[in-house]
Amino acid sequence: MKYNFLQLIRKITLAFTICLLVFSITSCTNNQTTSPEIETTQTPAIPNNSPSVETTPTPSPKDDSTVNELPPKVKSAVLSDATKRVSKPLAALRITQAQKQSWGDSCLGLAQPDTLCAQVIVPGWKVVVTDGERDLVYRTDEKGKQVKLED
Numbered sequence: 001m002k003y004n005f006l007q008l009i010r011k012i013t014l015a016f017t018i019c020l021l022v023f024s025i026t027s028c029t030n031n032q033t034t035s036p037e038i039e040t041t042q043t044p045a046i047p048n049n050s051p052s053v054e055t056t057p058t059p060s061p062k063d064d065s066t067v068n069e070l071p072p073k074v075k076s077a078v079l080s081d082a083t084k085r086v087s088k089p090l091a092a093l094r095i096t097q098a099q100k101q102s103w104g105d106s107c108l109g110l111a112q113p114d115t116l117c118a119q120v121i122v123p124g125w126k127v128v129v130t131d132g133e134r135d136l137v138y139r140t141d142e143k144g145k146q147v148k149l150e151d
Helices: 005-027 064-069 072-086
Strands: 040-042 053-055 094-103 122-130 135-141 147-149
Touching (some): 072 122, 072 147
Antiparallel strands (some): 040 053, 094 122, 122 135, 135 147
């Protein structure tokens, strides 16, 4: 077969693109979210024969320490979406919890049918907003450009 130069370049480009697509799809199979873990070991003051107990504390819903770390753009984006959803003024809403998270895909772990999500780790936040009657749980990227409500 005789190809001219442009046809040859097109065939090589197509083959390279297909290989790149197959490689990227097969190499990114872990789509689980990860969260920061804190482990503490409690040992009794008086030694006994029981093993030590390991616990993973969960943050208190009213723990403001992580809420204070929440970037202003993320806070603004979450509260803006929440005001639209609950039809209440901004003053009626309060962020009760904010945790740093790493999401396992570009859809923040909340893929919809017929949506393609890149299999990359996306650092971000899990934010809980309340209006006094119900809680809204949001997932965001670290800059607040993506804001998604958990169902």
